[in-house]
Amino acid sequence: MKKQLRKRWKRWKRAIWTFTLFLIIGCLAWAGQTLPDQMKKLLTQMTDESPIAIETLNYLQNSGDLESDEQRVFMQHLNNAQGKMKVHLVTSFVCGEEEQVIGDLDTDTIYSLMNNNPSWKGKMDDNGEVWLEETVTDDLSPTCKEQAYMSIDANGNLTLFEGPPQEEKVLRTFFQLDIGSMESSLPKDVLKQLQDGIRIQDIEEYNSVLSTFSDYARDLAENVMKAH
Template sequence: MITFNLWRKVKQKLRRSKRPIWQLASGLLVSAALLSAAFHTEGRIDAAPIHGDEAEAPAQTQPPEDGSRSVIATLSDMRAKITVKIRRVYICGSESETIGVLSSSETIRMMKQHPEWTALLDEQGAVVMEQRIDDLSESCKRSAYFGIDKLGRLSLFDGEPKKEKVMRTFFQLDVNYMESSLPKDRIDELVKGIRVTDKDAFNSVLSSFGDYAVERTEKVMKRTF
């Protein structure tokens, strides 16, 4: 041990020494100081030294920026005018229009006034602001029909299903189960097309035929058996 060896050397030195007592006292004081330093050093001998790089706090990981923040950061470095568009996305249908050519500061101000919107830069470098609306678009209100596509999926059509203009597909229908559970006129109605003109009618049809989705009927059969 460091302290034991040092103390033994001090005692040997005292036995051989013929110096005056005041010199011995000074030597003892110095030795005591050395012992104290050795004791404290030994207490932390296992601790690895901390270098400058290691002493720095670990860098905090920042959450990834969403699209709108990225667009704002890009616009902050620009001074030129930029084309701004808005796209309204409905539960059925979408509409787009060009707002105009604005400065970067005007565009950022608009985005901050509508934090619920998301934004992105399209291939032409225009800013496209996207607004989600929980309703049917005007065009859907005029021509939307629920029906069955060629693959047996519940789909939303622009016009009667026979025109085959699918706007949106929802889920695969268990046709056999549906035919054994529903009246024939209800199935015929779906085949010809069920007209929807508002959100309530849209949700009602989606909910009523949701019971015949393949995934749901498979879960019911697994619970039964």
Template sequence: MNLSSLYKQLKKRLRQKRRWLSLGFFIAAAAVGLLTLFGSRSPDIAGDAALTAETLAAVRGGQAPQAYVSEEQRQTLEQIRAEGGTRDVFVRRSYVCGEEHGLTGRMGTEEIMSFHQEHPTWKVELDANGSVTFTEQIDDLSPACKQNAYFGVDKTGNLSLFEGPPDNEKVIRTFFQLNTGYLESSLPHNSLEELKKGIPVIDMAEYNSVLSTFSEFAVEAAENVMIPAQ
């Protein structure tokens, strides 16, 4: 059995159970949502309007909306402004898997403030050497991860994300302990060995799908499934 057929069989096995769980969750969530909407919408209208007006005024005035700026960020920006001078400015792109980091250039204080206004949601850090780093959080895989990231099982039985095939043992991130006994009993012979060879991850859809599928075989989830009937 190749790895592709193993993964498809796993998803097929779990699809029917999830369909019923999803339906129940949707009905419950819809009920809660309706109660919340009708119970709390009216008192919030004035607050929403005020927030919208404040945000529009900030944008028209060339300023970042205050909702985006934490107290820590304000203090960092105030320190940069107070000290003045020019600084090296870096941009870090932090992905779900992977990271990119590069020098943007040297900027004066006003240029740094303008850059922040252009990217108000990016975190601003003042490094010990006086340089400034802006960090953007990206809900995606980095280009490098899309080419060379694999899900697999480490030596202690954890579902992990690896740089390259799991045999290289370069763990990027560890998620949860797998109940390997339950996994082997639920799938054809040697399925665990196939999993150890690694599942390549090319996009976020595949990333989320693998995590969702194998969460059914996490130690706690599997133990709940295997509780004997009284």
């Protein structure tokens, strides 16, 4: 009985400290202030028995995402979770994404992982599994490097395809091309190559093709890439 009460008290204590941390950091964020060193020291001393609270503090401080209600809700769910959870990592690249299972981790380990990777975002699904999200802005996914083509779609848009353009598996649409201007100024073999599909194998080729044909965007004011 005493053992159960002790466990229950530890759970309550963790919840109280977590709520206190969220409240303090949230108020400071709203006021546009950073957490004073003295306050950090005091909170660390108060939470010596709660590694989760310390990891929460570190993650919130480093992430710079205090306005994100979604992340606050995620961390509250994480703090209330019991035992180990299946953790996935989804990495989104300039083109394509990859998903992998990291393993079954407890709350403290998940917080340590996120604290070491402050740009990662997290969410918990209805099955209690954790999905961590990473964004890579300077590379293509391995699948894209093997299968991506840049070409023109049926509406005259510069488009990124998974596989040959004939298969019509659109990954991303960029901008509409001025075909008439291209026909009058580009060699025929270059235009044909684009129509057949230019193979994209790395981020340099991706940027090079995009830069080259952006000169033929129909409306430069709308020359903004958009996700398909």
